[in-house]
C-alpha cells in the first residue's frame with residue numbers, strides 16, 4: 001500500500017471515521033483490481049465491506065456483489 | 075459451619091399454609107451457593123424483568139445488560155421489534171457490544187469482525203476462508219446467528235426468560251393481565267426525574283417481600299399512612315405468579331391549586347380511589363394508579379446486594395407537559411422518599427438473617443399472606 005494512503009487509513013482508524021475508511025479501502029482495492037491483483041483487491045474490498053455494513057452504507061451491497069463475483073462472498 | 079442445602083424438610087415447612095408455615099431459612103439470604111441455585115430455578119427459569127423499552131427506543135438502538143452475570147444485548151430491530159440476544163459472538167465468544175448506543179448498520183464483533191444484522195442474522199464472516207475469502211463450507215451462516223433469548227414487552231418492561239423453560243408470558247401473567255386489563259394502554263415515561271436507582275444491601279427477595287405487604291405501612295411510612303390507613307388496604311394473592319396489596323383511598327394531593335395529572339381513558343369507577351401494588355414474581359414490582367404507574371426492576375447483584383431500577387410512567391401525554399413539570403418532580407420525590415424509607419428494613423432483615431438461630435420467622439395469618447405467597451412460590455420453584 002502506498003505510504004500516503006497508509007497514513008490516511010491509520011488516521012481514520014484513530015478517529016473512528018469508518019465512512020472514510022470505506023472509501024480509502026475501496027480505492028486501494030480498486031487499484032489492485034485494475035492491476036489484476038484479485039487476491040489483494042478482495043482483501044481490501046472485504047475490509048471496506050465490513051465497515052460499510054457496520055455503518056449501514058448503500059455501497060455495502062455493491063461491495064458484496066464485487067466479492068461474490070470473485071467467489072469470496074455469498 | 076454446616077453447609078446449607080435445599081432439603082425437603084426445610085422447604086416443606088415453607089410450603090405449609092400461612093398459619094403453620096415457616097419462612098425461607100437463612101441460607102436463602104446469606105449463602106452465595108443458595109443464591110446460585112435460586113438464580114437458575116427462581117429467576118432464569120421464569121420471566122425476569124431486565125430493562126425498560128424506553129431505553130432502546132429507536133430502530134437500531136442497542137443496549138447491553140448484565141443480568142446476574144448473563145450478558146444480554148437488547149436491540150430494537152428495523153421493524154421496531156425489541157429483541158434480546160445473548161451478547162456473545164458465535165465465533166470466539168467475544169462480548170459484542172460494550173456500551174449503549176445506536177447501531178447504524180450491522181453489529182460488528184470487535185474481535186474478528188463477524189457482522190450480524192439487527193435481527194441477529196450472521197451477515198458476513200471476513201477472511202474466514204483465508205485472506206479476502208469470506209466464505210467457507212464449514213461456516214454455515216444460517217446456523218450461526220446470534221442466540222436470541224425469549225423476551226416479552228409489557229407496560230414497557232422488557233421481560234426475558236433466560237433458560238427458555240417458562241410458559242408463555244401471557245399464560246404466566248394471565249391473571250394479572252386480566253386484573254389490570256384497563257391499564258393496557260400506552261404509558262408515557264415521566265423523564266429524567268422519573269427514573270432513579272437505589273442500591274440496597276439486601277438479598278433481592280427481601281425487596282419483594284417488603285413490597286408486597288402492607289403490614290409495615292403505619293410504622294415505616296407514617297406519612298403515607300396519614301391518609302392511607304392500614305384498614306384501607308387489601309391483600310392480593312395469586313400463588314402462581316404474584317402477590318401484593320391494594321389501597322381504597324388513593325387520593326393524590328400534589329398541588330394546592332387543584333392541578334393534577336390526567337387519568338387513563340375509560341377506567342371503571344373502582345379506580346377512582348383504588349391503587350394496587352403487586353410483585354410479579356420473581357423480580358418486578360409494579361404500581362398502578364388512575365393517573366400514573368411505576369415499575370421497579372430488581373437486579374440481584376449478589377446474594378446480599380440488589381439494585382432497584384425505578385421508572386415512573388404517566389397515563390397521558392399531557393402529563394409530560396411543562397405546566398406540570400413541578401408535579402412530576404413532586405410525585406417522583408414522594409415515591410423516592412417512600413422507597414428510601416424501606417431501605418433500613420430490607421437491610422435490617424438481611425443482617426438479621428445472620429442470626430444462626432433465626433428459623434425463617436413466623437407469619438401473621440391476617441397480615442403476612444402476600445409475603446408467604448412469595449415464599450411459597452420460591453420454595454415451589456426450588457422443588458421443581
Ligand code: FES
Nearest residue numbers: 163165166183186
Ligand atoms: S470472536 Fe467475534 S468475530 Fe471472532
Ligand SMILES: [Fe+2]
Nearest residue numbers: 284294295416
Ligand atoms: Fe414500604
